[in-house]
Amino acid sequence: MDGCTILFKPQNKTIKVKKGTSLLEAARKAGVFIDAPCGGSGHCGKCRIRILEGDYRFEKSLALPDADFEKGIRLACLTFALSDLVVETQEIKVVNEVLVEDVDPGEEEEGWINKARKMLEDSGIEINSGFEKIRLTLDPPTLDDNVQDWERLCRGLATKCGSGSVRCSLDVLRRLPGTLRRNDFDINVILTRENDDYEIIEVRGSGEDKPLYGICVDVGTTTVAANLVELESGKIKESASAGNLQMQYGADVISRIIYSTGKGGLAALKHAVVEGTVNRLVEEMTERLNIHPEDIVFGVFAGNTTMAHLLLGVEAANIRLEPYIPAFRNHPPLKAGDVGIRINPDAPVFIVPSVASYVGGDIVAGVLAAGIWNSDENVLFLDLGTNGELVFGNREVMVACACSAGPAFEGGEISCGMRAMRGAIDQVTIDDRTLEPRYSVVGGTKPRGICGSGLIDIVAAMFMTGILDPRGKINTGLKSERIRFDDILGVYEYVIASKDETEDGRDITINEIDLDNFIRAKGAVYSGISTLLKILEMKVTDIDKIIIAGGIGRGLNIKNSINIGLLPEVEEEKFTYIGNSSLIGSYLCLTSRGAREKAKQIAESITYVELSAFPGYMEEFLGACFLPHTDMGLFPGVMKKFSRRKGI
Amino acid sequence: MDGCTILFKPQNKTIKVKKGTSLLEAARKAGVFIDAPCGGSGHCGKCRIRILEGDYRFEKSLALPDADFEKGIRLACLTFALSDLVVETQEIKVVNEVLVEDVDPGEEEEGWINKARKMLEDSGIEINSGFEKIRLTLDPPTLDDNVQDWERLCRGLATKCGSGSVRCSLDVLRRLPGTLRRNDFDINVILTRENDDYEIIEVRGSGEDKPLYGICVDVGTTTVAANLVELESGKIKESASAGNLQMQYGADVISRIIYSTGKGGLAALKHAVVEGTVNRLVEEMTERLNIHPEDIVFGVFAGNTTMAHLLLGVEAANIRLEPYIPAFRNHPPLKAGDVGIRINPDAPVFIVPSVASYVGGDIVAGVLAAGIWNSDENVLFLDLGTNGELVFGNREVMVACACSAGPAFEGGEISCGMRAMRGAIDQVTIDDRTLEPRYSVVGGTKPRGICGSGLIDIVAAMFMTGILDPRGKINTGLKSERIRFDDILGVYEYVIASKDETEDGRDITINEIDLDNFIRAKGAVYSGISTLLKILEMKVTDIDKIIIAGGIGRGLNIKNSINIGLLPEVEEEKFTYIGNSSLIGSYLCLTSRGAREKAKQIAESITYVELSAFPGYMEEFLGACFLPHTDMGLFPGVMKKFSRRKGI
Structure with a gap:
């Protein structure tokens, strides 16, 4: 017998697998959630487990420090069953409690909904679900x-x-x-x-005079958020959100596409998002509202192009292969039953159309919500989520691109990075003189890691205090216990929280590799912006409005983002935060047939720019991989502040 | 434990059922075919089995003679399991060998196909499958x-x-x-x-340059016949037929509708025809032609209204409840995958529309094939299958009715009746002087029973030789050993084959109850014809053409049918046999989109007459329940022959 029975604790779930199976794979099969942003390739170090009983084989990884190894911690993706095992998972408590930032529709989102509805009506589009x-x-x-x-x-x-x-x-x-x-x-x-x-x-x-309901769903790579809406009145009756269960197959779309091409991969990813995530949200909302799922007669979904493919179980492999061709933009008429969404099986399904492989329906929904399609002003729309997407333009012309920013703004590819959930350091300042940090933590608990907005603050503060030079290297001449050398990695690091302050007794630090990853990410965003400006022959000063959307959003410090050259230096009053614009846009599509037609037009009218193929992009990018930029003239205000501080 | 395990021999199939379950029900569940024309109500006596081992409870029935009972024969529908049982089924060998008359497309059918195609083209309808x-x-x-x-x-x-x-x-x-x-x-x-x-x-x-195929299927109550057609050329590449596996739930539509209203009944009947019958024919034909079922991209089905409902699994109960309303005539677009037909799941399905509850798509297909819709002459179309349906008219006007003829023409409700398969007496004459019969048997074997055409011959011969009086009573004054009294039933009978001549050692007889049933059936057909004539204010002499379709057809003796007053007395050259006109019509619909539109028009343009509600119908019926009729003026030729013979 080659089978090994794996018992996962504290879930008390067991699964029988073949000898030699990785414990990450076993956990996926058992329905035990283990976070694995890198998709199980052994380099992110997040899928930490402990073997309580049994034989196994383990491959070492730089991503797991020796100290942790000695404590018995292993990485699930690099641990392979040789016998029956009892496995303790570390992350599951977090997942069940607060996997993601709460995404109640905020007041600003409701404001945007009303604004967008008015805009639609003003341009002759009826607010009628059809x-x-x-x-x-x-x-x-x-x-x-x-x-x-x-x-x-x-x-x-x-x-x-x-x-x-x-x-x-x-x-x-x-x-x-x-x-x-x-x-x-x-x-x-x-x-x-x-x-x-x-x-x-x-x-x-005719006696059964129940209202008609619809759902709109933002299918994010990381988070799935949904509203249950009374179609006739347009009232949002329930909202719910959850982590996209696909996360166990990788944090970003690329690792999921790779997983989808393996045997059974596509089906597993479809099942994770449809059955494991969307249907659970539907269940939660219908139970709370005490209605039957069959009463939901329409479903609208907005997600990036990969999410749209995986939701339908359509091959996504070509999205990442040149020339990057998705299987569909619009789709033939579909019903919920075809897709496996457990609402009325005859309910039509509308998936907000995408622009291209890396500018998806979530962005189209965002543009619809942000009203760029109807704006006389020049609007820059940034969605900083698991990836970064940009749209720039006005009612006449819109250009868009995707930045290969990676998941840095959600804490990905950063050694102590994490998503903006409980335990995440989300705001940081550093004292000019003492170089000591002060930070706040989501949920007010002991810190466990750093989320996107915290990273921006740290980098900005390190730069403004002179701890960092413009290339992102730590100034080793400074006298501070916070600055130290990591022998294993061979780089310098800055300690934000020492092990006695943290939840799991590990120092929270940021090292030069993290800084490099982060600066490349912010450089990708900025060079995307400058390329779009260039294409329309405009300058930073031509931007009338910057609308920021996406998971990073709410905690974002605009000043700091400008200081490090993530965002262009424009007047602070030009910035607005729109919240989950993908969800707002999908709500608009749910409640207005005209909005659905408008979304199709938007998807067709946006010109997609493939940055990697755009002449001169690479110089733009390299210039943006400095703090704030090699062309300091773009950041006069930052320069002024910086010189002032340096002068002290 | 209340479960009993039933082993059926010679199939060697077992099934576990609750104690007290009837063996007919157990056989259905086990997938063992036991013929049960009456649907399991205990009165047809056809579901004969023998219990080899185990305890059971049995209810007696007049339908099972004492002699058979003593031999250990029981009726499956009246035998109930009290313990584990071993059961020998009697009928299964016949079912596996030659359940039904072979229905290869005959030459006459091919002739009709060509005629009908020409007629369609002449009236501007393109022969193009679409x-x-x-x-x-x-x-x-x-x-x-x-x-x-x-x-x-x-x-x-x-x-x-x-x-x-x-x-x-x-x-x-x-x-x-x-x-x-x-x-x-x-x-x-x-x-x-x-x-x-x-x-x-x-x-x-583009390399896979396979032809496109379609199937057309006549879904008969008794027999299902199908053609596999190359759509572009219209060539029939394969044909196959089989008994409708629904027969185990009853011989006629009424008993099936009744069964369908019980728990799980509708699903069982749908499964029997779709999975048990149609899909097996598809498998058979595609294997013979060596193509993949997915290569079949279109399916056309013609059946009576009940068959159409059961094929789709749509509630049929209202068909037999006044005011007799089917669920549908036309149907919304359907695909094979929805219906469960195992061809290409995305293949559209077209079900030939019906006229009314008892004039179905099979008749519409027949009218399409017979060309009444395009005829200047007055055509009478008769489908004598499990039930009898009539259409009379021309290109201007068509009226139709269903006769409550029952299954007599297929041997149903006749003590020694059987379908036209091996062992059936299909042609009979009786010697004027000796009153001795001569008969032929399908397949040339020893006789097992009498089929429809045999019954017509027997009744005609008994009548013409004076054995029968016009009321269908046996002339007991005649001196013949063939005529005898049945003590149990209390009626006279005529012996066609004595037990030493027959296959199962039982006399083959026809008694006065059989004769009564048969005469009522022929009376129903004739009174249907005369009512349709009356509605169009026509007489028998106005009929220009009589086209006969249906299972009874090929062996039918026209002269004898006129002699007994089943068919109206018109010149013999006005009669034609069209074969399986439902299959021909469904073939036309398969290969021509225009024919499908025409079929819809035909279904809408035929006026349905509900005989039971038609004033004066009852007198017509009673008049027709004589041999040949109470109004002898309608049968001058028969009268002449009859007087001449009596005169001898």
Whole structure:
């Protein structure tokens, strides 16, 4: 027998796997969540576990410090079962409690919704979901009027609403005879109309006068957020969010695409997001509102292009292979039942169309919500999530690009990085004279790591206090116990929190490798911005408005972001935070057929710029990989501050 | 433990059932076919079995003679398991060998096909299935032409065939990226077009230059017959037929509808016809032709209204409840995958529309094939199958009715009746003087029973020789050992074959109860005809042509049918046999989109007459329940013959 039974604690879940299987793979199969941002390649060091019983084989990795190794900690992706095992997982408590930042629709989001709805109406777009409940009081059949049930329904519909072709699923037809007779032929027909064609989603008795519901879902690489909406009134009745369960297959789209090309990979990723994430959110919201999932008759989904593919189980491999061609932008008519979304199986599904492989429907939804398509001013739209996407333009022209920023702004590829959840250092200052840091922690607990906004603050503070030079190297001439040399990695680091302050007894530091990764990320964003400006032959001063969206957003310190050259130096009042613009845009698509058409137009009208193929991009990027930039003239204000401080 | 394990021999199939379950029910669950024309109500006496081991409870029935009971024979529907059992089934050998008359497409059917195709073309209807294989040689994508796969396909289609909305299933979309790249973007798109809308069924590499296939299926209550057709050429490549596996739930539509209303009944009946019958025929034909079932991209089905409902799993209960309203005539667009037909799951399915509850798509297909819709002459169309349906009219007007003839013409409700399969007495004469019969047997074996055409001959011969009086009573004054009294039933009978001549050692007889049933059946047909004539204010002499279809057909003796007053007395050259007109019509629908439209028009234009509600019908029926009729003036020729014989 080659099988090993693995028992995961504290979940008490067991799974039988082949001898030699990695424990990360075993955990995925057992439905035990182990965070693995790098997708199980052994280099992020996040999938920490401890073996309590049994034999295993282990490969060492620089990502696991010796001290931890001696404590019995292993990386799940590099540990392979040789016998039955009992495994303690470290991360699961966090996942169950507060995997992600709470994403209640904030006030600013509601404000944006109202603004966007008004904008749509002002440009002649009706706020109408396109889903209707038509009451038909049909004549019960007699020997003389012996028209069939389906034909009787179609006749009633034609009389009331005008004739047209009528479609419905076989299940609707199957239930029709019973529904008609139980309700004395007095019914409500739930349908959607396209030109003269009716698509019937459900037939109910007229007595069952329930509202029609829809869901809009932002399918983020990291976080999935959903609203349950009453379609007629547009009221958001429930909201919920959860970590995208695909995270166990990697933090970013590239590692997920790679996983999807392996045997069963595509199905596993689809299952993780549809069954493991979206359907759980639907369940949660419908239970809270005490309605049946079948009452949800429409679903709108916005995500990046890879998420859209994986949601449908469509091959995503070509997204990362030149010439980077997605399988679809728009999609043929789909129903929830086809996709596996557990709402009404006949509910149509609309996936907000994407621009290109790396500018997806989430960005199109964001542009719809941010109103760039209707703006006379020049708007720069930044979505800083697991990746960074940019759109710049106005009602006449829009250009977009994706920055290969990686997950740094969510703490990825940073040794002590983490997402903005409990225990994350999210705001930092450093005292000019003592070089001692002060920080705040999400949830007010002991710190466990640093999230994106914390990183921006740290880098800015290190730079402004002279700890960092413009190339991101630590000034080793400074006298501070916080600055020290890491023998193993052979680089300098700065200690933000020492082990006696932290939750897990490990120092929280930032080293020169982290700094390098981070600066490349911010350089990618800035050079993306400057390339888009260049294409439209504009300058930083031509930007009238900067709208920031995405997971990084709310805690972002604008001044610090300018100080390090992540964001262009424009007046602070030009910046706005829009919140989850993908969710706002998908809400608009849910509640307005016209908005869906507008989203299609936006996706088609945005010009996608493939940065890696754009002449001169590489110089732009290299210039932006300094603090704040090699061309200091772009940051006059920063220069002034910096000189002043240096002068002290 | 209340479970009993039942072992059926010779199939060696076992099933565990609850104590007290009938053996008919157990056999159905075990997938063992036991013929049960009455649906298990204990009165047909056909579900004969023998218990080899175990305890059971048994209810007696007049349908099982004492002699058989003493031999250990029981009726499966009235035998209930009390312990584990070993059961020998009697009928299964017959089922496996020659359940039904072979239904190869006869020459006359091919003739009718050609005639009908010509007629369609002459009336401006194109013989074109509406299914196309479009070769698209797409430009492979580049960084500059980075249009998505689906949009690229749509663009290619618009360029080649004109723009329009394009639909496909999620599965087609899922396979698209791989198919495009494996074939260097050189593909064949299999699609169907409706106005400007394309429905893509499959995308193949252009190298896979396989023909497109379709199937047309006549879903009979008793027999299911299918053709596998090459769509472009219209060539019939394979044919197959089998008994409708629903027969184990009852011989006629009424007993099946009743069964369908019980728990799980509808699903069982759907499964029996779709999985147990149609899919097996598809498998048989595709294996013989060595093609993949997925290569079949279209399916057309014609059946009576009940069969159409059961095929889709749609509630059929209202068909038999006044005012007799089917769930549908036409159906919304359906795919094979929805219905469970194992051809290409995205293949559209067309079910020939029905006229009313008891005049179904099989009759509409028959009218299409027989060309009544295009005839200047007055045509009477008779389908004598498990039930009898009639259509009378011409290109201007058509009326139709269903006769409650029951299954007598297939041997049902007749003590020694059987379907026209091996062992059936199919032709009979009786010597005037000796009153001795001469008969022929299907397959040339010893006789086992009498089929429809045999019954007609027997009744005609008994009547013409004076054994029967016009009321169907046996003339007991005649001196013949063939005529005898049945003590148990209390009626007279005529012995056609004595036990030493027969296969199972039982006398084959016809008694006065059988005769009564048979005469009521022929009376129902004749009174249906005369009612239709009356509605159009015509007489028998106005009939220009009589086209006979259905299972009874080929062996039918026209003269005898007139002699007993089943068919109206018109010149013999006015009669034609069309064969399986339902299959011919469904073939026409398969190969011509215009024929499908025509079938819809026919279904709408035929006026259905509900005989039971028609004033004066009852007198017509009672008059027709004589041999040949109470109004002898309708049968002058028969009268002449009869008087001459009596005179001898």
